[in-house]
Every structure is written in C-alpha cells, then in structure tokens.
Amino acid sequence: MFSLRIEHLGRLFWKLFFAIWLSQLTAVIGVGAVFWMHRYTKDHEAITTSVSLHGPAVREVAASAALLRAGGISALRELELETQHEFHPPVYAVNEQGIDVLERPLSLSDWENVQQLAREGRYPQQIRTVQENDGHRYLLFIPEHAQQFDLKRPQHPEGHFPPNATLLPVLPVIMGLLSSLLISAVLAWYLAKPIRYLRAGFQSLANNQFDTQVSHAMGRRRDELADLGREFDRMAHQITTLMAAQRHLLHDVSHELRSPLARLQAAIGLARQQPDKIDTSLDRIEREIGRLDELVGEVLTLSRLEAGVTHSVKEEFDLTELLDSVIEDTRFEASAKHVAVNYLESHDIQINADAELIHRALENILRNAVKHTPPGSSIQVEIDSSLDGRQVSLSISDQGPGVVDEQLTSVFEPFFRGSGNSQIGFGLGLAIARRAVEVHGGSITARNKPEGGLQIELILPNGLG
Structure with a gap:
C-alpha cells in the first residue's frame, strides 16, 4: 500500500520535494561552512601565533595579571603550582630571559613569536605585559600547545573527554536533515495536492463527466x-x-x-x-x-x-444611415399587413463596427416585430447616443401580444417561440441578433411595455475611443 501511495504522489511532488530539500540543505551547508571557516581561521591563527586566542584565555590572563600586580610573582607562582594538576588553564609568566616562573618548557621560536606580537601590540588581551615592583617585566599568555587544558571545548572532570563527545556535532546534523526532509515533504505535498485534484478533474472532463468540480477539494486555500x-x-x-x-x-x-x-x-x-x-x-x-x-x-x-468565427471587418460608418436602409426594407414588408414603421430621424451617429452584422441584427429585430404586430398597428423605432458619445441606444417596440415575463430572457435563445407563435418563423432571428450585438461588446434586452407589446433595446459601444 505504501508503494502505491508513493507512486500516486506524482512527478511534480518529487520535483518540489527535492528542490525544497536541496535548497534547505544548501543553505545549511553554506551557513555551516561559514562558521567552520571562521572557526578554522581562528584556530589556524592561534597555531601560527603560538598563543591561545579563545575567550577563556582573555579571562585567565587578565586574572593572572591582576594577581601579579597585587601579590607579586610569588603569589602567581603559588597559584600556578596549586592549579597545574587541576581543571585550570596554564598561564605562562615569562621574564626577560625567556624563563617561565615554573620553568615550564617554551621553545625559542615560540618565545620570539610572543615577543614580536607583544612589541606590535597585537592581541593585547591575550598577551599582557606586567611590570613588578622590583622592576622585572613579565609577559603573561597561554600557549596554544598546552596539554593540560583545551580551551576550545569543555572537559570531563577527570581531564578526559566523555566517550560520546564525538557524537555531539553529529546529532544536530541528523536532526537538521530530518527536519528539512519533513518540512520539504509537507511543502511539496501542500503545493502538489491541488495539482493532483486538477489533473483528476481534467481526466473526468475527458471522460465526458462535465459536472466535475474541484474548488471544494481545495479546502480553505486562498492562493x-x-x-x-x-x-x-x-x-x-x-x-x-x-x-x-x-x-x-x-x-x-x-x-x-x-x-x-x-x-x-x-x-x-x-x-x-x-x-x-x-x-x-x-x-x-x-x-x-x-x-x-x-x-x-x-x-x-x-x-x-x-464559435466566434465571423470574419468580420470593422469599419466606421453612419448608424442612422444604415438604420434608414433597414427601415425602408421593413416598411415594404410591413405594408402587406398595413403595419406602419414610425421612426424619427436623428443626427448622424458614427460607430466603428461590422456593418453587415449590425444590419443583420436590426433586420431580424424589425422583421420579428412585423411578424408579431397585428394589422393596422405600428412599430416605433428610436435611436439616441449617450452624453459622452461612447454608447448608442436603440429601441424597437411593437404592439403585439408581448411575452410572458418568465420567458423574457429566453426570447434570445435559438428556436424559441412564445405561446401561440409556434408557426411563425424558426426562432433564430433574435438569437442571431443577440450574438451579433455581443460580438461588438454590446447588450440586448427585452421587456413588456405597460400599454402592451414587446420592446427590444440595444446598447452598442461606438468603438471609436
């Protein structure tokens, strides 16, 4: 079962997992390398200077210098004798002849190196020059090669390192690796989970399951x-x-x-x-x-x-002139039913659109009005432009029976026929008109007039801005 779960995680999960993990691992290694280089540099510097430069050396040398000034060389010698076999760092106090107070061994090269550093004033806290009351001068420092005490890490009370001391650096490394693995897995799972849902959704769509929904599976994500x-x-x-x-x-x-x-x-x-x-x-x-x-x-x-395949060519033309042409053709057809088409001519209204599609839409709406208008009545056509000139509104009203209010939004659907009109036309005219208007970014609506009849209103952008 576990192997199946691993396979179902997908390639994206593993790509994200290894990318996040490697980035974390690189960051950890980089930070560790910086600290290691810093530690190595200090250790190397301490070895080349022959003097311990670590923090405890500053403290011990300062205490010994204060004791030397207060109690003299005898007090310092007594302290070093008492603590040389204890858990205590050895502080060397060397006179002008290069002899330590306890006559501990010191190579000539190390002594010359310490004197050079003292003259240059380098490491004044780790190498101190103290002059006793009798006029003798002493250099106080802790040699790096001293074996009695290691200043770089704590010791066991007996002077030996604990048996498991070498495991201490390994534990943080192991815990860091495990933590990075866990965090990488959680992040990769969090990022790959919605992708798996989307993949399953597309597979469902490919299998003709068009009611597929995936947003509920995303949970409370807001990304x-x-x-x-x-x-x-x-x-x-x-x-x-x-x-x-x-x-x-x-x-x-x-x-x-x-x-x-x-x-x-x-x-x-x-x-x-x-x-x-x-x-x-x-x-x-x-x-x-x-x-x-x-x-x-x-x-x-x-x-x-x-399908959006109209091959339309937009051009600038006068909409009122186009409307005049459509109304003239409609009046010829309406005259057979003794239906009048009333239109108050307006000023020129320039728009940028597909003249053929707009002509087809207006013709379909007017012919639909003629079909549903009883003989002896009239059709009213009005056109106007907005105050800023960016939109054109056009309404066509008939005196027919109108449409049931619940069906007003359906009159623009293909093959729709209202009650009692099953034998009039194919029901495609208004559907074509709506698509033609929407292609130009406009809108078309229908409403029943209070005095009776249906009113179709078109709103078209002029397309010039």
Missing part, C-alpha cells in the same frame, strides 16, 4: 492554485452549458428540418399522382426549398457567431 480551481469549475460549467446548447440546437434543427422535408415529400407524391397539377407541386417544392435554404443559412450564421 493562485485555489483561484485556478475556481476557474476550472467555471470552465467546466461553461463546457456543460455549451454541450447542452449544442445538443439542444441539434435537436431543434432536426425538428425544424423535418416539417419542410415532409412537405417536400408530400408535394413530390402529389406530382406523381396528379400530373395535371405538376405546376402547383413545383411551386410548393420551390417554397419549401426556399424555407430550407433560409433555415440552413440562419443556422450557419448562428453557429459562426457562437
């Missing part, structure tokens, strides 16, 4: 990886929505194609059974082919807009 998990959830939700819309679109297209194809089959069968009515059947076939061509054209337009 970029948690943000990535939330973005993954949003992406999964968007994919789910798009897939559902695609299935719905395929279903609706199939349904819409079935009716004209059935009428085509009926017209062909009628032509075969009644050859004398061939012209009537051909006219029927021509109309159905036209409806099929229109349906396929609108589906292709909608699919391109949905």
Whole structure:
C-alpha cells in the first residue's frame, strides 16, 4: 500500500520535494561552512601565533595579571603550582630571559613569536605585559600547545573527554536533515495536492463527466492554485452549458428540418399522382426549398457567431444611415399587413463596427416585430447616443401580444417561440441578433411595455475611443 501511495504522489511532488530539500540543505551547508571557516581561521591563527586566542584565555590572563600586580610573582607562582594538576588553564609568566616562573618548557621560536606580537601590540588581551615592583617585566599568555587544558571545548572532570563527545556535532546534523526532509515533504505535498485534484478533474472532463468540480477539494486555500480551481469549475460549467446548447440546437434543427422535408415529400407524391397539377407541386417544392435554404443559412450564421468565427471587418460608418436602409426594407414588408414603421430621424451617429452584422441584427429585430404586430398597428423605432458619445441606444417596440415575463430572457435563445407563435418563423432571428450585438461588446434586452407589446433595446459601444 505504501508503494502505491508513493507512486500516486506524482512527478511534480518529487520535483518540489527535492528542490525544497536541496535548497534547505544548501543553505545549511553554506551557513555551516561559514562558521567552520571562521572557526578554522581562528584556530589556524592561534597555531601560527603560538598563543591561545579563545575567550577563556582573555579571562585567565587578565586574572593572572591582576594577581601579579597585587601579590607579586610569588603569589602567581603559588597559584600556578596549586592549579597545574587541576581543571585550570596554564598561564605562562615569562621574564626577560625567556624563563617561565615554573620553568615550564617554551621553545625559542615560540618565545620570539610572543615577543614580536607583544612589541606590535597585537592581541593585547591575550598577551599582557606586567611590570613588578622590583622592576622585572613579565609577559603573561597561554600557549596554544598546552596539554593540560583545551580551551576550545569543555572537559570531563577527570581531564578526559566523555566517550560520546564525538557524537555531539553529529546529532544536530541528523536532526537538521530530518527536519528539512519533513518540512520539504509537507511543502511539496501542500503545493502538489491541488495539482493532483486538477489533473483528476481534467481526466473526468475527458471522460465526458462535465459536472466535475474541484474548488471544494481545495479546502480553505486562498492562493493562485485555489483561484485556478475556481476557474476550472467555471470552465467546466461553461463546457456543460455549451454541450447542452449544442445538443439542444441539434435537436431543434432536426425538428425544424423535418416539417419542410415532409412537405417536400408530400408535394413530390402529389406530382406523381396528379400530373395535371405538376405546376402547383413545383411551386410548393420551390417554397419549401426556399424555407430550407433560409433555415440552413440562419443556422450557419448562428453557429459562426457562437464559435466566434465571423470574419468580420470593422469599419466606421453612419448608424442612422444604415438604420434608414433597414427601415425602408421593413416598411415594404410591413405594408402587406398595413403595419406602419414610425421612426424619427436623428443626427448622424458614427460607430466603428461590422456593418453587415449590425444590419443583420436590426433586420431580424424589425422583421420579428412585423411578424408579431397585428394589422393596422405600428412599430416605433428610436435611436439616441449617450452624453459622452461612447454608447448608442436603440429601441424597437411593437404592439403585439408581448411575452410572458418568465420567458423574457429566453426570447434570445435559438428556436424559441412564445405561446401561440409556434408557426411563425424558426426562432433564430433574435438569437442571431443577440450574438451579433455581443460580438461588438454590446447588450440586448427585452421587456413588456405597460400599454402592451414587446420592446427590444440595444446598447452598442461606438468603438471609436
């Protein structure tokens, strides 16, 4: 089981683990090397000077100098005799002839080296010159090679190091390594854990499990990886929505194609059974082919807009002039129903957009209004620009039955038909209009007017700023 858990950690975990551990190990080794070099330098300097330079040497030499001044050479000699076999560092007191008070051995080279350091004034705390009352001068210091006491580490009371003294430096090293291993493992686990959840989420998406969510598995994290998990959830939700819309679109297209194809089959069968009515059947076939061509054209337009493949070319043009052209065509179609299209011409409004898409959107909205406006009524068109000139608002109102309030947001969905309008159009016009407006960064909304009828409002940025 442990081996399986190790395998499931993934390559990223081990990369993070070794990267963090090696960085910690490098830092520890670097700091240790600095301290070691400092210690080595001091030890080397002490060896070359023949004098102990460690902290205890300063204290012992100072005490011996004070005793020499207060009690004379006899007091210092008595102290050194009493403590030479005890746990005490040997302080040498050497006269001008190079003889120690206890006549302890001192090589000529070491003595000359100590005299040179005293003349240069180096290490005044470790090498002290004291003049006795009788006029004799003594140099007080502790030789580095003294065997009775090691100033660099504590001794056992018997004068020997404890048996396990060599293990003392090893313990911190081992504990440091174990601590760095533990910290590296925790950090690597903390960083790699959300990546594993994201990987599992992508695998679920690849297996068509579009309801996959990973943000809840991130816990209470408040970092970029948690943000990535939330973005993954949003992406999964968007994919789910798009897939559902695609299935719905395929279903609706199939349904819409079935009716004209059935009428085509009926017209062909009628032509075969009644050859004398061939012209009537051909006219029927021509109309159905036209409806099929229109349906396929609108589906292709909608699919391109949905996929963002419009090949649109933006250019600066006068929106009021384009609107005049669309209204002129709409009035010709509306005249058959005795429907008036009222429009109060406005000043020139320049925008930078795809004129073809904007024309298609306005045409679809106006044709939809004509279809749902009863004969003898009118359609109202209004256009205006914002005070700063950055936006253009356009509203188109009809006097039709309107839409149930709960369905106002659905009128822009593909193949939507309101209650009682199942035979009017394909339900793609307003969907194409919405996509065309959104491509330009605008918005489109629908609302029921209090006096009756539906009002479509468009807001478009002028695209000139």
